Amino acid sequence: MAAAKKDRDRFSTATRLRLFGEQTAARVYRSQTRRQARRSRLTGRAALLALVLCSLIVALAYPIRQYVAQRADIQEQERKLADARERTEELRDAKARWQDPAYVERxxxxxxxxxLPGETGFTVLDPDAETRRRTDRGAADRAWYVNLFDGVDKADRSSTDD
Known part of the structure; x- marks a missing residue:
């Protein structure tokens, strides 16, 4: 009879629910502890990885910046060298032209x-050029402050004429 009561208790709904709840709680607890353990390991690993990456970035930043700056300087110097070579070629061409007597004569x-002896030269005069030259020479013969005040007077007269 005691065995039958034991079997009844073992198969009763309350007992089965209690056992099921305990098993579920144990599974949930185990999975939570595993997740927490995994998270803590990943967090530590991630922190270590981040520290290593930051150290590498800091360690390599200055040499990389120097490398880039030096490459830019090299490109600038190569451009200047190409310009100098081009200018040298132009000057060599000019020197070769000046070695030619026909070019020098022209x-x-x-x-x-x-x-040359026996040739007749002609000079064409511009009638306005003489008057321009006289006014320019006259301005050059005077003191600078006289020219300044004349310019102010001309500007004043032209603004009152409008």
């Missing part, structure tokens, strides 16, 4: 108005 005729 430049003398254009720039200095040179004429």
């Amino acid at each position: 430049q003398a005729r254009e720039r200095l108005h040179m004429q």
